Amino acid sequence: MTDIPPDHPRYLSLLTRERLAKGVRDGIASEQGLIAQGRGEAFDYLIGERTTASAREAERAAVAMLMLAKNPVISVNGNAAALSAKEICRLANTLDAAVEVNLFHRTEERVSKIAALLRSEGCGKLYGERPDRLIPGLSHERAKATSAGIYTADAVLVPLEDGDRCEALVKMGKRVIVVDLNPLSRSAQTATVTIVDNIVRALPNMVALAQEMKGMSDMELGEIVEEFHNDRALAAALDDIVDNLKK
Ligand code: ATP
Numbered sequence: 620m621t622d623i624p625p626d627h628p629r630y631l632s633l634l635t636r637e638r639l640a641k642g643v644r645d646g647i648a649s650e651q652g653l654i655a656q657g658r659g660e661a662f663d664y665l666i667g668e669r670t671t672a673s674a675r676e677a678e679r680a681a682v683a684m685l686m687l688a689k690n691p692v693i694s695v696n697g698n699a700a701a702l703s704a705k706e707i708c709r710l711a712n713t714l715d716a717a718v719e720v721n722l723f724h725r726t727e728e729r730v731s732k733i734a735a736l737l738r739s740e741g742c743g744k745l746y747g748e749r750p751d752r753l754i755p756g757l758s759h760e761r762a763k764a765t766s767a768g769i770y771t772a773d774a775v776l777v778p779l780e781d782g783d784r785c786e787a788l789v790k791m792g793k794r795v796i797v798v799d800l801n802p803l804s805r806s807a808q809t810a811t812v813t814i815v816d817n818i819v820r821a822l823p824n825m826v827a828l829a830q831e832m833k834g835m836s837d838m839e840l841g842e843i844v845e846e847f848h849n850d851r852a853l854a855a856a857l858d859d860i861v862d863n864l865k866k
Pocket of ligand 1: 660662780781804818
């Protein structure tokens with residue numbers, strides 16, 4: 620990997636870029652994933668490369684929603700695996716959630732590599748290698764899902780999801796949580812909870828929140844979910860961008 624001096628003003632952003640480039644070289648992420656990351660970086664720049672107050676609220680509501688779910692599942696694509704495999708497994712294990720590998724540009728080789736990476740990070744319940752169902756309304760490869768995993772999940776965390784798949788999951792009646800730096804994307808607009816934050820900040824935040832919130836009753840968790848309104852969170856994200864540009 621390129622040596623990035625820690626005092627570089629864009630250190631974290633460059634480190635993330637390097638991590639994803641390595642993910643592509645290792646066959647974890649796809650080349651198209653680099654372009655998606657580029658769009659994410661542009662929005663991160665606009666939002667000030669920080670977790671905003673409204674993103675933090677969305678992260679709290681998302682954790683509460685996953686804690687209340689009967690069958691919570693974290694969907695993992697190439698970028699999510701390359702950038703955040705360790706934190707995904709930590710979050711899944713803390714929430715007792717399953718993880719399912721789900722790729723837009725699916726090859727069995729890439730699925731196996733991502734599954735091996737997640738296992739090496741201690742992931743317990745892992746699906747995606749032998750999908751046996753199709754999500755209605757999507758083309759065949761992208762529709763693949765597992766009965767015990769995403770197909771029957773009541774709440775799904777889909778970091779960096781594309782809009783079609785997010786919409787198809789919502790149509791199945793699931794609560795869908797996305798992590799997407801672009802508050803205008805179709806995923807962001809369609810999800811039940813949209814976390815407008817970089818995955819590399821959002822997941823560690825969510826692990827810490829899941830640990831903090833462990834003792835809460837279902838009633839307390841339910842109140843957190845009820846108090847959250849996605850349209851307000853999206854409007855706040857756009858306000859944050861405008862405020863940041865005015866600085
Ligand atoms: P949609 O179909 O939802 O409109 P899209 O086609 O614009 O999305 P994709 O190309 O599927 O988007 O890219 C995935 C999305 O993930 C983009 O909206 C991008 O802003 C976001 N994104 C990319 N990298 C990150 C990251 N590291 N953290 C959070 N979000 C990211």
